[in-house]
Amino acid sequence: MYKGEAYITGACVIRNNRVDRDGVLLLETPQEQELTDFLRAGYDQFSGQYPKFHKMDPLSKLGWLAAEVLLKDAPLNNYPPESVGLILANKSASLDTDLRYFETVKDIASPALFVYTLANIVMGEISIRHGFKGENAFFTTDAFDPGFIAGYINQLFLENAVSACLCGWVEVMGPVYEVIMYKVELTSEKGLVFNADNLQKAGSI
Amino acid sequence: MEKLMAALKAQIVEQLNLQEVKPEDIGDDQPLFKDGLGLDSIDALEIIVLLQQHYGIRIANPEQGPEIFRSVRTIAEFITAHQTPK
Numbered sequence: 686m687y688k689g690e691a692y693i694t695g696a697c698v699i700r701n702n703r704v705d706r707d708g709v710l711l712l713e714t715p716q717e718q719e720l721t722d723f724l725r726a727g728y729d730q731f732s733g734q735y736p737k738f739h740k741m742d743p744l745s746k747l748g749w750l751a752a753e754v755l756l757k758d759a760p761l762n763n764y765p766p767e768s769v770g771l772i773l774a775n776k777s778a779s780l781d782t783d784l785r786y787f788e789t790v791k792d793i794a795s796p797a798l799f800v801y802t803l804a805n806i807v808m809g810e811i812s813i814r815h816g817f818k819g820e821n822a823f824f825t826t827d828a829f830d831p832g833f834i835a836g837y838i839n840q841l842f843l844e845n846a847v848s849a850c851l852c853g854w855v856e857v858m859g860p861v862y863e864v865i866m867y868k869v870e871l872t873s874e875k876g877l878v879f880n881a882d883n884l885q886k887a888g889s890i
Numbered sequence: 891m892e893k894l895m896a897a898l899k900a901q902i903v904e905q906l907n908l909q910e911v912k913p914e915d916i917g918d919d920q921p922l923f924k925d926g927l928g929l930d931s932i933d934a935l936e937i938i939v940l941l942q943q944h945y946g947i948r949i950a951n952p953e954q955g956p957e958i959f960r961s962v963r964t965i966a967e968f969i970t971a972h973q974t975p976k
Binding site (some may be wrong): 739 | 906907908909910911928932933935936942943
């Protein structure tokens with residue numbers, strides 16, 4: 686029975702050409718480097734050996750990379766795949782890719798772009814990579830709202846819908862991007878207690 | 891045919907964003923899907939777009955796809971057979 690005791694066992698922040706995990710800088714590239722090249726640098730440093738990464742849109746690359754950073758050294762292997770959830774949010778949904786796709790429609794519509802014209806595809810990419818099969822939801826809000834995320838996930842814990850999850854904010858629109866992703870677990874007692882204040886604290890770099 | 895296959899390999903790498911594959915790494919008769927180069931159904935659609943954009947060829951019968959897209963050589967043979975002389 687869930688008694689409000691879940692823990693934030695990891696936090697990854699990607700913004701301003703930096704990748705931080707749990708407050709520790711893991712990668713930084715020159716500020717003038719474009720997002721595409723920054724994401725490639727992140728892939729080379731944290732993953733590799735996953736060619737499908739190069740086909741993803743920037744939103745999926747950002748979310749996938751944050752999940753890679755969070756799970757690389759501490760995967761959620763101890764949980765059944767059906768009990769690992771994904772709860773993400775952002776401001777622009779998939780508009781960044783929608784606009785690119787719209788440009789191709791004027792000539793020949795790109796199938797490779799079309800498949801990313803939904804924001805929740807990023808969760809599919811993360812699930813395929815890590816084998817997650819649990820509850821998932823993608824919300825669109827004006828700004829990152831730790832209170833909303835914490836409330837929603839607490840309800841999932843109360844209903845025994847998940848035992849662990851990745852959650853947070855994955856936003857991109859043109860050159861502007863920001864990821865604040867957390868790993869939250871029921872059965873761990875390491876890390877900060879899972880609540881809105883601590884989400885804010887863990888995501889502040 | 892050799893020239894066409896070399897061009898096709900470069901176009902496939904570019905169109906399908908195969909950043910970890912060099913055109914010269916693709917064998918003329920190497921299977922493109924599944925255990926071969928590992929392409930998927932979206933890649934097949936991108937190759938259809940490639941044929942239309944670069945060679946002005948439309949595939950009238952989608953059921954021919956698996957046969958045409960078996961390898962770079964089979965695609966080149968299809969282009970040779972169907973391209974309208976300029």
